[in-house]
Amino acid sequence: MTGLLLPVLSRAARILVCGFSLILALPVAAGLIETVPHIKESVVAVGTYQQTRSPPFRFLGTGFAVGNGRLIATNAHVIPDVVSEDQFEMLVVVLPGDEQTRGVRRVTRVAVDPERDLAVLRLDAGNSLPPLTLSGNGGAQEGQSIAFTGFPIGNALGMTPVTHRGIISALTPIGIPQGNARDLNPALVRRLAGGAFRVYQLDATAYPGNSGSPVFDPDSGEVLGVVNMVFVKTTKENILSSPSGISYAIPVKYLANLIEGLN
Template sequence: MWLVVLCAAISVPHLAVAGLVEVLPRLKPSVVAVGTFQRARSPQFRFLGTGFAVGSGRLIATNAHVVSVSISDDQLESLVVVVPGAAQGAMRKVAKAAVDPNTDLAVLRLDGEPLPALQLAEESFVAEGRSIAFMGFPIGSALGLTPVTHRGIVAAVTPIGIPQANSRQLNPALIRRLAGDTFRVYQLDATAYPGNSGSPVFDPDSGEVLGIVNMVFVKGTKENALSAPSGITYAIPVSHLRALLMDVR
């Protein structure tokens, strides 16, 4: 009896890894590095964050703060994505198609041939304890533009804003969140790094996108009272991305 229970417990993580082994090759061609390109500077490519192909394959989802930088037309600077593993022409121009600062999501329109689009989950929220993985570019180009995968669980579905003990702990972003409808996000039991903003959070068995990793926007609202960042990873539920895509023509 004890032997049977022990074997069952050991098999669970093995199955999760087996699912990822099959799913990752399908997802990697869809995950891109978002940045700007300027021929006269060094390095020519400036990394900003992660994105992934959705919809027709000519749309790239990412965080709004990733593409909030100003682009210098005078210096011939362009907003681009880099498709890792592609042959010649891996760097592709993009343009902003839709930006929602309230959810910190953005959709970019890709020039040229489409990329394989990731499937978005239909669920508004997934249950706490759900197994997840996310793929992106931790630390950006410092580690090379190779997509890296982390896995964990949804540790909590939590409001983005927490009421504070006194007014000195409030900031404008938190006031807006507390005054409006409750905006719930995923708290993940997995560590993301600078560069993972915009990474797809997906089901490790099906590859369906469940959310989008977000570090700057959520922490600036949820953890504003902390003197030191907690290192906790958050993600925006994919339902907000589906809503934004409906505005893209």
């Protein structure tokens, strides 16, 4: 009799454990489900607008509202060096919303940190956006769960914000000294000379267009970093003949320093 009961009890125990594990997993999923709609209210597409061009809007990357809600954080490389104002071209952002409510707002560049590839824009007019909260706990830790929202391949897939999830897989140097001089490039030399710093390596795939996306805590929505696709790879992966596919982010403390005093 005892021999017959053991398999039954064992199976029941397995079911109980599986059910308990599922219960433990639910709050994590529910946290992201509740957080994403709030994040999307603050995420914008960054680009230029020229009415005589087809299409008028040229998508360049992702940004998100910070500070007083009139400031937009993004990567410096997302912002074009020249905007042809004499040809009525404008630097703009596409506001959150569906195709019926989505609008285009002109922005002005107000701060740039070229050493960390960060930039801040200001909405020229109209209402502010809900600003995202920047994490003030000193940075993310390895193994920490993260998510980021942006416009992967926005030119092809459209202005629908997309969320990806992963973890912080490593805190890694922005540039690594090379043993051979031929492996050095100007960007890496400048980075090492200006003071190397650590970036987040992400166990999540970011795509062209995700540059400037907020990396956030799935439960609290606090911003931990800013996705960077171009700047990091030119130094971190300078000896590779083709990109690795690894995604990186700039820690949010550098953005906090950049927006300090802006309004």
